Amino acid sequence: MKIKPRYWRILFVLMSAVYLLPEAIFNAQLVSLIGLGTPKPEQLEHLEIYGRTISGIGVSLLLADLLPARCFRTAMRGVLSLVLLTLVVWPSVFFGQKYLVEKLLVRPSSAEQRQFATLSAALRDALAANAVEISGLNYDPQELHSSENLTFLALFGGMAYGDHNLASNLDQYKERIIANFVQKRAYAQFEQSYQDYGQLYQELSRSYQQYAEGSNRYNQTLADIPKREQGYWQQVEQQINSGWQQYQQAQKAQIAKAEARAQKYGPKIYDYFEAKGKCQKRYDKYSERERRAECITRLDARYKTEVSKAGLGYIEPDYWLIVEDISTTENVTNSAIMGVLTGGIYTAMQALSAATGGDGGFKDKRYKYTDDPDFYREKFLALPKFQALFEQQTGYPYGISQFSDFRIHDHTQVLLRQHFNKQGLTLAENWQIADRQSFYTAVASKVKQEADQRWRNEMAKRGLSLPINLTWQQFQLHPSVQRKIAARMGDLYVDNIHADWNQANFKQYVLEPNIQKRTTQYLAMLKEAEQEFADGGKYAEHGKQALRSVIIPPISMSLSLFLICMTLLKLPLKTAELFIKPSDNASERTKVKRITMTSLKFLPLLLLISLPPLLVHNRYTARSDSPVNYFLGKVTESSNPLFSYALRWTLHVQPLLHPLGLTFEQYSHIYQHFSPLAHALAKLDITQQLLDSSDVRRKAEQLIKQQTTLQVNCDANDAVIRIMNIGPRFQQGMTLKPGNYDIQVTAPGYQTYRSWHTLDAGAQQLSIELTPLG
Structure with missing residues (x-):
């Protein structure tokens, strides 16, 4: 007979010993948890x-120990065998x-059965809370x-679940038992x-202290509105002063451009x-x-070409002439002198001109030209097109x-409104700098909006409103x-x-x-019609x-306890087997020893099953007429x-x-530290999906009718909008069960609305009008 290599047998002994630790912890936690109700x-x-x-691990170890020796011929083969076996067995278990x-x-x-199980669980919990006494039961609370x-x-x-007559026997005592429990x-x-x-x-x-501090900050923010307004108004003055400086610089640049054109085109115009x-x-x-006429036409064409190069379009030559007013005295004096010099001919011609509707030789204006650059600079500055370019660039x-004219100019007001709009300070389209009160109102509105938003953000972080x-x-x-x-x-929560x-x-x-409330709920459930416990x-x-x-703890406890006891008994035998030398040609005497050894393996099992009820004292079963023995008899009758x-x-x-x-848990804390893994495994638990797969269509149809x-x-x-008596957050079109719902609606500037509404199956629509504050 071939046996596993010694190092594998040692490993299995160690793994069995290690497995004993979490299994014993589970057994103790099961007893402690269920035993308290x-x-x-x-x-x-x-x-x-x-x-x-732990069960998955235990079964994997058990089956791994039963694998034939050839699976552990080499270390690699043994590791692969264990891994494959665990991948199959652990999920299955x-x-x-x-x-x-x-x-x-x-x-x-x-x-x-479900209704009776509820009564059995309630009776167990009542007994654990010392809310009921069972005659003859040696129970010490x-x-x-x-x-x-x-x-x-x-x-x-x-045990109580095994007595089917218990429900009728306790019927008249249910209310007292539950109330007392x-x-x-x-x-x-x-x-x-x-x-x-x-x-x-x-x-x-602590939350209220933080809330009060937040309220104080909010109140202080509103109290500081005049300071905030003063700060914004300083920006107004800064923007205007800065704009005025920029405007003056633009005017200087405009003059420089005009000077440059005057220096370049003034002599050409003079030459023309x-x-x-x-x-x-x-x-x-x-x-x-x-x-x-030809000579003047050539000069006009050349003038047009040259003056167009200034970038201001065509300018009439007469624009550059110096216009002087001629007084009446000068006209009379000049006429007299010319009359003397011409022997009266000029005077006669003047009379003839006046008689035929002419000016009679008297002129109102005198036109001349100059080569002075300053004159041409001023004329360029006065050009409408030149000024239009300036206004296009500056807006002014x-x-x-x-400065006072610049301050109240319409474009200054536009720039101020644009500047503050970028900062979230909205000013009316017709706002003027003289309207300080409207500016204050706008600042106050902005400050309050910011404070309200900060407040809402802080409340949202805390899940409050x-x-x-x-x-x-x-x-x-x-x-x-x-x-x-x-x-x-x-x-434990009660309203308000x-x-x-x-x-x-x-x-x-x-x-x-x-x-x-709990008594009423318990009694209502226990007194409810049997069909309410059906699917x-x-x-x-x-x-x-x-x-x-009521049925799983006894099963789990018995199996877990049995595995612990078996492991404790098997460890010495497995340790003894470590010293058996493998042999292919065993003598008859050796075979007999092995058969005897194999038979002895079953002896501890038989002793473990039969001796504890005979040798271990338990006060609950010591008397033959004790209630526990009565319930165990009922279990025998109802099951096996x-x-x-x-x-x-x-x-x-x-x-x-x-x-x-x-003791194991006290020093290792394995069960306590298992909590994160338990949550992860619970998410992977597909058992419920498998159980429900056959009923999906039927339940879906039933839910649709009931939603x-x-x-x-x-x-x-x-x-x-909130529904106060359920956990999920409200969403438009959300699915609910028909019933009564406590609906609350809040909005800034309105009184809070809160009322109960009864919703029937099908699509329901509610229209709620809020009452403004004040």
């Missing part, structure tokens, strides 16, 4: 994922456990956390609940007039008038000489803060809870209403969860003796090994 969903998920993970339990036990369960008590309570739900549990948790409530008060106090005068003198006779007309300047009392009662408190307190209540107020306003009923999922909590014996065996063995797992879509229309802009 129905756990919270997140606790149960953590425990379930951890247990399935991890997903298969839940699938089989759900498929074979939970999903096929009847409404009656003072030793609640003892291993024996926790084991008994963890298994009690399953809820009250006992609430008061048992009072100190912890009030301590958590005190931490909530501290957190809210000189040459034109020479033409007129040279060809002054009437017979030479054509030659005079040329020639503004006074609060107005400014709330008192502490208003702060803690605001719906936005109340939602935060409700999320923190969970089931105060965060600063003392113990007496907390007991009166929080604890006692919750006791009444599609409102208590179907709760019934399934109760069924899991094997399951009943497994429960009895667990009752005797579990208290012995429960402290072992607690409503909601559209809320509001007349206010920036309205924030």
Whole structure:
């Protein structure tokens, strides 16, 4: 017979020993958690994922140990065999456990079984809270956390579930049991609940301090509006002064351009007039008038070409003439002198001209030209086209000489409005610098908008929507803060809870209403018609969860405990096998020894199964007429003796090994540190999808009939819509179940709207009109 190489056998012994550690921790955590009553969903998920993970590892080790020796002939072959086996076995066990339990036990369960499982779980929880006494049961609530008590309570739900007559026997006691149970549990948790409530008060106090500081900053921002306005007005003055300096520089540049043109074109224009005068003198006779006209035409053409080069288009030659006024005295004097010099002929000609409608030789204007560059510079500056270029470049007309005129110019106002619009300060299109009050109003509006936006951003970071300047009392009662408190307190939350209540107020306003509410909910569920626990009923999922909590723990606990015990017993035998030398040709004597050794392997198993109920004392089964033995008998009747014996065996063995797992966890914290991995594995858990795949179409059709879509229309802009009694954030067209919904609508400048609405199946549309403040 071939056996595995020694180093592989040593490795398997070590892996078995290491596996014992997390398996014992799971066993202890299962007992401790279920033994204290129905756990919270997140606790149960953590425990379930951890247990399935460890089970996958355990089964992989078990099957790996059974692989033939040839799979471990070399180190590489052994590693590949282990990897392949784990890749196949671990997912099968991890997903298969839940699938089989759900498929074979939970999903096929009847409404009656689910309702009865709910009662069994409630009775177990009531017993754990010392809210009920069972005659003849040797249960000591003072030793609640003892291993024996926790084991008994963890298994009690399953034992009670085995008695089908229990529901009718307890019918008249249900209300008293549940009321006492809820009250006992609430008061048992009072100190912890009030301590958590005190931490909530501290957190809210810090939040309110931050809120008050934010409100003060907001108020100070509004109080500083005059300073902000003064700062903006300084920008006004700076912009105007800067613009005036730029305008003056532009005027100097304009003068320089005109000077340059005057220096370049002034002499040419002067030469044009000189040459034109020479033409007129040279060809002054009437017979030479054509030659005079040709000469002047050539000069005009050359003038046009030259003056166009200045970039200002064609300029009439007369523009460059100097115009002087001629006085009447000068006209008379000149006429007299000419009359004397011509012997009266000139005077006669004047008379004739006047008689025929002429000017009689009297002129109002005198025209001349010059070569002075200053004259041409001023004429270039006065050109409309030259000034139009200046206004196109600067936006201002040329020639503004006074700062006061520049300050009130329309273009100055346009530039100021553009400057402040870029900064988010909106000024009216007709705003003028003289309107200081409108400027102040615009600054105040901008500052308030900025403060409001900062406030909204801060509130959004904290998931709140609060107005400014709330008192502490208003702060803690605001719906936005109340939602935060409700999320923190969970089931303990009551409407309009105060965060600063003392113990007496907390007991009166929080604890006692919750006791009444939970009692009512429990009784309503237990008294509800059986069909409500069937698939599609409102208590179907709760019934399934109760069924899991009463039937799975006994099964998981027994199997886990059995594996631990087997591992503890097998480790010495596996260690002994390390010293067996492999041999291909064994003698008959050696074979007999091996057969004997193999037979001895089964002896610990038989002893482990049979001896604990006989040798280990347990106060719950010591008396033959004890209620525990009664329930175990009912389990035998309702299911089979094997399951009943497994429960009895667990009752005797579990208290012995429960402290072992607690000790392992105390020093290793494996279960605690598993939490992040549990969340990751829960996301990968496809079991639920597999279970639901066959019912997708039926459930989809059923959901469509039972759903409503909601559209809320509001007349206010920036309205924030919330549904206060559900967790998901409101969205237009969101899908809801028909029922009653607490709808709140808030908007800046409007009173808060809040009211209950009943929504039927199908598309629903609500129109809400808000009332303006003031």
